[in-house]
Amino acid sequence: MKIHLENVVKTFESFQAVKGVSLDIESGELVALLGPSGSGKTTILRMVAGLEYADGGAIYFGDQDATDIPVRDRGVGFVFQHYALFPHMTVADNIAFGMKVSKVKRDKAAIDSRVTDLLRLVRLEGLGDRFPAQISGGQRQRVALARALAVDPKVLLLDEPFGALDANVRRDLRRWLREIHSELGITTLFVTHDQEEALDLADRVVILKDGQIVQQGTPEEVCRDPKSAFVMKFLGDANVIAADVRDGRAYAGELSVEAAGVADGRAELYARPSDIDWSEQGPGIAAEITRVLDRADGRRVLATTGAGEALEFDVEPERVVKAGETGFVTLRRAKVFGV
């Protein structure tokens, strides 16, 4: 089911949570709404679900205007951040709930066999008799997904689906959700504040800030070509170096990088830690190492430039570097944004 949001607006009391968002989600696509807290991403998801009504604009499911269809009739599967499993029902009863209350009557045998299928799909065979309190967080997450899928939703909506889980379970479930999505092909929209999760899982990432979309595209597009300093910083660690732009080039100390389309004057260079090289000799930006952090996948160096800017970059684990050493920084690639 294709979803189309047209200039959707939502205001709570006096706070405008969503300020005119237009968005197209293709049928079968897996899209992430990514943004910091307060960016309006959960509100958008809840409006697509019908748990909130939009104050302005329209939401289409296919060709049908779904803006004012109540959640009960909207045919969406919603997975809540804290799962909202019914604590007094077994796992099987939780999954069967949607089928039991549905206007489409199913007999008990049909419901039972569907529950068994879904338990297999979410790899929880044999746990149908347990209560939600008796299973782990990751298992609860999967029950919540099975429950949402049981009603054959046109759209699957997930609110911070992995937010309450620890890092390892998170990564496993993420890959697994991707598999389920390819298997079922159901249009899926999920909300997260975790950029790694969004980039890992989604076909397309929609980045939000203060109730508006600031950029959207495939993970490759948003990572390789961030259109604003906000997106650059939000997607990952970024070093900021003051620069001057003249005739399409940005100059910082002895370095210069291409800055097509940036107005002349003061600007900022943004570089990822992996895009910075460190050498004992110039040319480059002079800096002094303040701390060396060893990590499982490499060695991170913290340094300060002569101008007092804090830098973080990675060096080979074998490279001998010590706090207090001075040297020069060069940039392999960088983005320039005017200030």
Place this chain on the structure above:
Amino acid sequence: MSNLSTRRKPPRVGDAPLFRRSLIGIVLVLVAFVIVAPLVIIGVEAFSKGWQLYRDTVIHPDTLHAVMLTVLAALIAVPINTIFGIAAAWAITKFDFWGKRFLLVVIEIPFSVSPIVAGVAYLFVYGLQGLFGPWLDAHDIKILFAVPGIIIASMFVTAPFVARELIPLMQAQGRDLEEASTSLGASGWRTFFAVTLPNVKWALLYGVILCNARVMGEFGAVSVVSGNIRGQTNTLPLHIELLYHDYNATGAFAAASILALIAVFTIIAKVALERQGAGRVRKQANPAEKTS
């Protein structure tokens, strides 16, 4: 080893033996004189003139009528207040509306107002000189000094009990479960009976029991509006007072023993429910991992 570990315990406030013993002593003495002694006296005095007189008092038509009236008041007031309590708790915890905080305060008023004030207020509303008195009189509707007055006064006094038990629990549970239920296609009624009610049933029963105990024991408000007509508008607590003023101490104690018995059953039911409820909480204690 164990000796060492007990000795190694850091001293806590009030850990001195003298302090501890006197504190426990004071509490025991107070409980004995203030709570236990009167209850024992009720039993002793009720039977002081023998089983026969106790029986006579209990099966006396006026006493039986008082018991029936008390039960009737409870049968009407408790269900109404239960529905009111559920509705109020639902409205306050699941919806946002203007005046919500105000409603919360208003619901609590009967807790803080002396019941006799409520009784007097009803006199001014429904009494002959009151607001609706003349109209009611003209239409031959009797509220004061009749059963409806007793029920209304009981309802006022016990209005907050159910709501007060439900609100904190339903607030803690939030709206997620109801939203999940409707997103799965359930109607409002279905959601209420299949999802909301099962999750608050222990608190609800607890509230109903407290409400019932209070309706049956209510004296102040009822005494003002009932008119104390023996065999007609006398509830059990009022009947006890009447017997006492008749210098029929044994009769008063006999009637009081019935109320005390009801109270004992209430407490047993309450403790049993608390155990059940606590067991449920432990079993289902939602160890919901908090988000970082």
